[in-house]
Amino acid sequence: MPKESYIPRLSALFRQYGYDGATLSKISEATGLGKASLYHHFPGGKDEMVESVLCYSASWLQENVLSLLAAEGAPEERLQNMCDRVNELYAGGAEPCLLAILQSGTGSDLRHAQIQATLAAWVEAIAAVLREAGWDAAIAQQRAEDALITIQGAVMVSFTLDNPAVFQRVMQSLPQVILKQP
Amino acid sequence: MPKESYIPRLSALFRQYGYDGATLSKISEATGLGKASLYHHFPGGKDEMVESVLCYSASWLQENVLSLLAAEGAPEERLQNMCDRVNELYAGGAEPCLLAILQSGTGSDLRHAQIQATLAAWVEAIAAVLREAGWDAAIAQQRAEDALITIQGAVMVSFTLDNPAVFQRVMQSLPQVILKQP
DNA sequence: TCCACTGTACCGATCGTTTGGTATACTGTC
DNA sequence: GACAGTATACCAAACGATCGGTACAGTGGA
Numbered sequence: 001m002p003k004e005s006y007i008p009r010l011s012a013l014f015r016q017y018g019y020d021g022a023t024l025s026k027i028s029e030a031t032g033l034g035k036a037s038l039y040h041h042f043p044g045g046k047d048e049m050v051e052s053v054l055c056y057s058a059s060w061l062q063e064n065v066l067s068l069l070a071a072e073g074a075p076e077e078r079l080q081n082m083c084d085r086v087n088e089l090y091a092g093g094a095e096p097c098l099l100a101i102l103q104s105g106t107g108s109d110l111r112h113a114q115i116q117a118t119l120a121a122w123v124e125a126i127a128a129v130l131r132e133a134g135w136d137a138a139i140a141q142q143r144a145e146d147a148l149i150t151i152q153g154a155v156m157v158s159f160t161l162d163n164p165a166v167f168q169r170v171m172q173s174l175p176q177v178i179l180k181q182p
Numbered sequence: 183m184p185k186e187s188y189i190p191r192l193s194a195l196f197r198q199y200g201y202d203g204a205t206l207s208k209i210s211e212a213t214g215l216g217k218a219s220l221y222h223h224f225p226g227g228k229d230e231m232v233e234s235v236l237c238y239s240a241s242w243l244q245e246n247v248l249s250l251l252a253a254e255g256a257p258e259e260r261l262q263n264m265c266d267r268v269n270e271l272y273a274g275g276a277e278p279c280l281l282a283i284l285q286s287g288t289g290s291d292l293r294h295a296q297i298q299a300t301l302a303a304w305v306e307a308i309a310a311v312l313r314e315a316g317w318d319a320a321i322a323q324q325r326a327e328d329a330l331i332t333i334q335g336a337v338m339v340s341f342t343l344d345n346p347a348v349f350q351r352v353m354q355s356l357p358q359v360i361l362k363q364p
Numbered sequence: 365t366c367c368a369c370t371g372t373a374c375c376g377a378t379c380g381t382t383t384g385g386t387a388t389a390c391t392g393t394c
Numbered sequence: 395g396a397c398a399g400t401a402t403a404c405c406a407a408a409c410g411a412t413c414g415g416t417a418c419a420g421t422g423g424a
Contacts (some may be wrong), residue, residue, distance in 0.1 A: 018286050020202030024414060035415075037370055045415065096286060100338055104200050104283040112342075119342050145339060145348050153335025156282055157327060160294075160301050166327050206380060216405045217381080223403090227380065370421080378413065384406095391400070 003041040006031050007056045010049055015098040019050060019111075050102060050111065057098055058118045065089075066125040075133040079126070079147075079175035086151055086171065093158035093167025100152065123148050126178075133179065147178050185223035188213050189238045192231055197280040201232060201293075232284060232293065239280055240300045247271075248307040257315040261308075261329075261357035268333060268353065275340035275349025282334065305330055308360075315361065329360050 009030050013022045024046065028035055042048040068081040090097065099115045123144045130140035150170060158167035191212050195204045206228065210217050224230040250263040272279065281297045305326045312322035332352060340349035 018200060018202060020200065023412080025412080034371055036372085036417090039415070040369060099342070100282070101286040103342060104278060104286060116342055116344065119339065123343075142351065146352070149335035149339045149348075149352060150331060151335070152338045153331035153333070156334045156338065157301065157331045160281070160285060160298055161305075162298065166331075169324070170328070170331060205378080207378080215403095218383085218406080219404045221381070366424085368421105368423090370419105372419090373417090375416070376414100379411080380409105381411105382407105382409070384408100386405080387403085389400100389402080392398095394395105394397085 003052070004056075006033070006041065007052055011053045011056065011098060014050060014053055015096060015101055018101050018104065019046075022046075047108070051114070053098070054102065054111065054114045054118070058114070058121075061118060061122065066121065069125040069129050075129050076175050076179055078129055079178060082126075083171045083174050087168075090155050090167065093155065093164035093171075096159045097152060097155045100156070119148065130178070143178050147174065150174055150177075185234070186238075188215070188223065189234055193235050193238065193280060196232060196235055197278060197283060200283050200286065201228075229290070229292075233296070235280070236284065236293065236296045236300070240296070240303075243300060243304065248303065251307040251311050257311050258357050258361055260311055261360060264308075265353045265356050269350075272337050272349065275337065275346035275353075277337075278341045279334060279337045282338070301330065312360070325360050329356065332356060332359075 010022075010027065013027060013030050016022075017026065024035060024038065027046075027049070028038060031038070033041070038049075039045065042052065044051070065082050065085045068085065069078050071078060071081075073081075099118060103112055103115045123141075126144035126147050127137075127140045130143050131137055135143065151174070154167045154170040158164055192204075192209065195209060195212050198204075199208065206217050206220065209220060209228075209231070213220070215223075220231070221227065224234065226233070247264055247267045250267065251260050253260060253263075255263075281300060285294055285297045305323070308326035308329050309319075309322045312325050313319055317325065333356070336349045336352040340346055
């Protein structure tokens with residue numbers, strides 16, 4: 001089995017337990033692989049596992065979210081498509097954000113940089129849509145940041161309050177809110 | 183020394199390293215207490231330490247934020263006071279949120295419930311201000327949730343992007359945004 | 365025969381926790 | 395004031411368990 005096939009299960013583990021909490025025992029159990037096999041696929045150990053997960057997350061985001069933002073269509077429609085994908089990504093507000101969880105805990109600079117780059121790319125993709133919609137570049141940047149703030153905040157609050165309805169409501173109104181005149 | 187005097191240092195550790203990452207060795211070093219002494223003050227071990235930290239956080243929030251929301255004055259002024267305190271709480275966007283970090287990782291139900299209650303109280307305090315400002319109860323609830331979403335999202339995004347300016351900008355505009363007509 | 369892959373057994377280090385104990389200060393009794 | 399008793403605060407050392415990681419001998423398909 002190629003090592004890519006284990007990434008989704010690794011992602012789920014890291015998302016649930018965080019970096020320190022996702023022990024090799026849990027990883028071994030979840031993947032069905034012994035430690036030796038894990039180190040065959042990921043010679044760099046746990047660090048390489050989490051790096052692979054982050055790399056996969058970034059490409060998933062690119063293919064499933066950012067590409068939709070860069071596609072053709074009306075700005076509002078594109079933002080709506082993004083929200084739809086984001087909604088599945090966070091299971092409608094029931095699952096926490098992998099990036100948010102992996103940047104806490106034992107802070108590795110490499111991990112932080114990787115997550116930062118992913119988030120920055122996301123902001124830029126939204127900002128591009130807004131510039132295309134006629135907004136000034138500075139305003140577009142601010143609104144794009146606001147959009148990501150809303151998404152990340154909604155995930156955290158919904159998950160903490162055990163109330164996915166909050167996430168649903170926010171995601172539904174997000175496109176109009178971002179595009180609305182000040 | 184009373185055990186309360188160690189809470190701030192414990193908070194800082196848990197905020198930086200998370201539950202699993204804040205080992206007893208680090209705690210021992212940071213507090214200057216031997217491991218056995220830590221168990222003298224916190225017989226329940228690490229769980230009691232983090233519970234004490236969460237308890238302290240809740241009371242800090244009550245005394246420094248929620249009390250300002252319940253005080254006299256114009257709604258916008260009270261929300262502004264909240265933002266000022268929140269700004270110091272998160273060091274202007276340079277520090278992550280303790281609650282957000284402690285609810286990830288090895289998930290304890292007790293911890294989750296404690297954090298949930300704290301966040302819910304915060305939402306309710308804001309909603310009360312908005313109701314007092316004349317908003318319908320349902321709308322007030324939504325806007326209060328939006329306010330907390332904005333705060334939590336801004337902390338996460340600012341911290342991840344290493345860009346406190348984002349946090350500053352969002353916090354400055356928050357009172358007007360929340361009170362603005364739809 | 366080669367090679368990707370895996371199971372077993374092991375390593376040193378560190379985890380959270382406990383034991384057994386010391387030093388100090390504050391009691392009440394004589 | 396002297397003295398036994400008690401409570402508080404602290405520590406060094408060690409506990410069993412588990413951590414992340416490694417060595418090595420297979421094993422099965424090409």
